[in-house]
Amino acid sequence: MSDQDRADLLALYRQMARGRALEDRVNALTNSREFRGFFHPGRGQEGIQAGVCSVLRKDDYLLYAHRGLTYLTAKGMDPVRILGDFLGRVGGSTGGLGAGTVHCVDVENGIMGQGGTLGSSFTLSAGLGLASQVLKQDRIATAFFGDGASARGTFLEAGVTIAAWKLPVLWICENNGWAVSARLTDVQGTDDIAPRAAALGFYTEVVDGQDVRAVQAAARRASEKARAGQPAFIEAKTSRVEGHYTGDVQPYRDKDDVAQAKERDPLLLAQTQLIELGASDADVSSIWDEAVAEMAAAEDRARLSPEPTGDRIFEGLWA
Amino acid sequence: MTSTEITYAWAINHAMDEEMARDPRVVLFGQDVGRMGGVFGVTRNLFEKHGPERVRDVSIVEHFVVGGAVGAALGGLRPIAEVQFADFLLVAGDESFHKLPKWRYMHGGAFTIPVVIRAPSGIQGGVGAEHSQSPEGHYWHTPGLKIAVPSTPADAKGLLKSAIRDDDPVIFFETRRLYRVKGLVSDDPELLVPFGQASVRREGSDLTVVAWAGMVPEVLAAAEMLAAEGLSIEVIDPRTLVPFDWETVAASVRKTSRLLIVHEAPLTMGPGAEIASRAADELFAELDAPVRRLAGPDVPIPQNMALEQFCFPQVPEIVAAARELIRW
The missing domain is CATH 3.40.50.970 (Thiamin diphosphate (ThDP)-binding fold, Pyr/PP domains)
Incomplete structure (x- = not known):
């Protein structure tokens, strides 16, 4: 236990708090119907996203998933741009085309977007890894996905190619045990995804996704492997606190299961660890307050940007 | 070069x-x-x-x-x-x-x-x-x-x-x-063929035929046979479908007043439907005959080589369709 440990965990806690504070604003926008699209909350999964992104370089590639926003802010993306996408403003990262998290993009920070069909990031990450390898850039390509998407055929097609070509790729499975309303074990016959990756030749880590420090340590090992040309895979066991989308009251799910998920909140866990490491309650609460204030200010700034006019749809199809 | x-x-x-x-x-x-x-x-x-x-x-x-x-x-x-x-x-x-x-x-x-x-x-x-x-x-x-x-x-x-x-x-x-x-x-490594520029494969005055890829040789063979009958066919190969060189097709139809589209893909909802529709829309007053399409039939392609010949337009069909349109 050292000052360094405390400082490291404070930094991780800060990223989790920023992600959650941003998500709180998006949930509010969704509930007030100002944002009329679908948002898939990532509450409870912030530790995985913050932990992995903490070991990535600015130029490492990120293909994020649909659940939550922490990977975006933790990778360096400006929340004004993210909220601009939710609010459908020209100042959003998609220039007014997007409405929601799905296509947020930030090339400077290696954030290469997301597709609407889950599992498409497997092949794209393989291609990004190929580019890094051929161009000798030493960048790794990361892709986040859930246990549901891990069933896609693209997992196998990209996986065998990544393994054969020793591409610098790191896949992160956020295994929350639920694919919308289906329990993982009911639809895939297993609770474990990592053996699938190990069978393809990936270096694998299985980690408690609620413990941000454990995630960071696993991600450090895995990203070093990937950068050295040994494809790597992290399965982070986690829990989905909220429904598939904001407004989904989860009638298909046992109440105790949700209650347990709330107890295993990665922010609460990190708070306890911080106090053990000598941080004060004030240190911890000020980080949260700063995150809330940052995201409130970001929303105000995002609103300053205009909405696009109809001719926007004809811009940008061709290079 | x-x-x-x-x-x-x-x-x-x-x-x-x-x-x-x-x-x-x-x-x-x-x-x-x-x-x-x-x-x-x-x-x-x-x-x-x-x-x-x-x-x-x-x-x-x-x-x-x-x-x-x-x-x-x-x-x-x-x-x-x-x-x-x-x-x-x-x-x-x-x-x-x-x-x-x-x-x-x-x-x-x-x-x-x-x-x-x-x-x-x-x-x-x-x-x-x-x-x-x-x-x-x-x-x-x-x-x-x-x-x-x-x-x-x-x-x-x-x-x-x-x-x-x-x-x-x-x-x-x-x-x-x-x-x-x-x-x-x-052999010039800098000689490119630009996208969106059709090639007029054969000039003619009686009928415009639009065809690409494997249908171009068939259409040119048909045009040669029709020339022997005194019928003059203009053959336009768009070379790229996107972008599509509509101007070259339209200019040709203004000259010939007749349009036939020949492709290998099945007829229904095939590429020819788009070209025919656009011609009907924009060149209606120029046309002296209906726009016609010759295309693959709406069936899967059999493996039997004798039967697959029925799955894309053949020279005699192209000749017959051209004659009919010119004499309309």
């Missing part, structure tokens, strides 16, 4: 070879494109010349071939990805209809996607319903894709070079029936 008589397949090979020599970001992957040089020999020598880093074999992974090409383009490469048969591109539906045409647009234009998908297409002889299709219409129906449909060795080379240098995704349909057809091809 000199020209050399080479095959359509070899012209494609030269285009890749020259572009790989010119630009180290150009890479090639697909099934059997490496040591074997391609199941049709189109990629011969490229592995030896450009090395295993840039010329790579893959397993049976069409999702990866297309999706990986998109990812590689996002990362700064200019990939050429080959599917062995255009039909197999449909296996990678999500990648070819979504990721390839939409990734740039969905993300507000943040990226360019300089990908070429080489897709050998058309009826070749006994390879059946899932190896013989001409699926260009599917891709024409998908905004965000450029489509090349070369019919000559010179165009195959020049269009492929343009495609590789293009910052937008291109589906490059190669006609396997034409692979062994020879023609004069420039």
Whole structure:
């Protein structure tokens, strides 16, 4: 236990708090119907996203998933741009085309977007890894996905190619045990995804996704492997606190299961660890307050940007 | 600059070879494109010349071939990805209809996607319903894709070079029936054939026929027969469907007042429907006869080589349709 440990965990806690504070604003926008699209909350999964992104370089590639926003802010993306996408403003990262998290993009920070069909990031990450390898850039390509998407055929097609070509790729499975309303074990016959990756030749880590420090340590090992040309895979066991989308009251799910998920909140866990490491309650609460204030200010700034006019749809199809 | 008589397949090979020599970001992957040089020999020598880093074999992974090409383009490469048969591109539906045409647009234009998908297409002889299709219409129906449909060795080379240098995704349909057809091809590595410029293959005054890829030789043969009867056919090969050189077609129809579209893909919802519809819309007053389409019938293509001949327009049918329209 050292000052360094405390400082490291404070930094991780800060990223989790920023992600959650941003998500709180998006949930509010969704509930007030100002944002009329679908948002898939990532509450409870912030530790995985913050932990992995903490070991990535600015130029490492990120293909994020649909659940939550922490990977975006933790990778360096400006929340004004993210909220601009939710609010459908020209100042959003998609220039007014997007409405929601799905296509947020930030090339400077290696954030290469997301597709609407889950599992498409497997092949794209393989291609990004190929580019890094051929161009000798030493960048790794990361892709986040859930246990549901891990069933896609693209997992196998990209996986065998990544393994054969020793591409610098790191896949992160956020295994929350639920694919919308289906329990993982009911639809895939297993609770474990990592053996699938190990069978393809990936270096694998299985980690408690609620413990941000454990995630960071696993991600450090895995990203070093990937950068050295040994494809790597992290399965982070986690829990989905909220429904598939904001407004989904989860009638298909046992109440105790949700209650347990709330107890295993990665922010609460990190708070306890911080106090053990000598941080004060004030240190911890000020980080949260700063995150809330940052995201409130970001929303105000995002609103300053205009909405696009109809001719926007004809811009940008061709290079 | 000199020209050399080479095959359509070899012209494609030269285009890749020259572009790989010119630009180290150009890479090639697909099934059997490496040591074997391609199941049709189109990629011969490229592995030896450009090395295993840039010329790579893959397993049976069409999702990866297309999706990986998109990812590689996002990362700064200019990939050429080959599917062995255009039909197999449909296996990678999500990648070819979504990721390839939409990734740039969905993300507000943040990226360019300089990908070429080489897709050998058309009826070749006994390879059946899932190896013989001409699926260009599917891709024409998908905004965000450029489509090349070369019919000559010179165009195959020049269009492929343009495609590789293009910052937008291109589906490059190669006609396997034409692979062994020879023609004069420039040796100039800077001679490109631009997209969106039709070629008038034969000038005429009585009827405009629009045809591309494997149907061009058939239409030219029909035109030759009709010339013996004193009928003058103008044959227009658009060379690319996206962008489509409508101006050249429209100018020809203004001259001939008659339009026939010939393609190998099935009739219903085929590419000809779009061209015919546009002609009806914009050239109604110019026309002296209905716009007619000759196309493959609305059936899967049988493997029996005797029967597959009934699955794309034949010279006698083209001759008959042309006569009928001219005498309308």
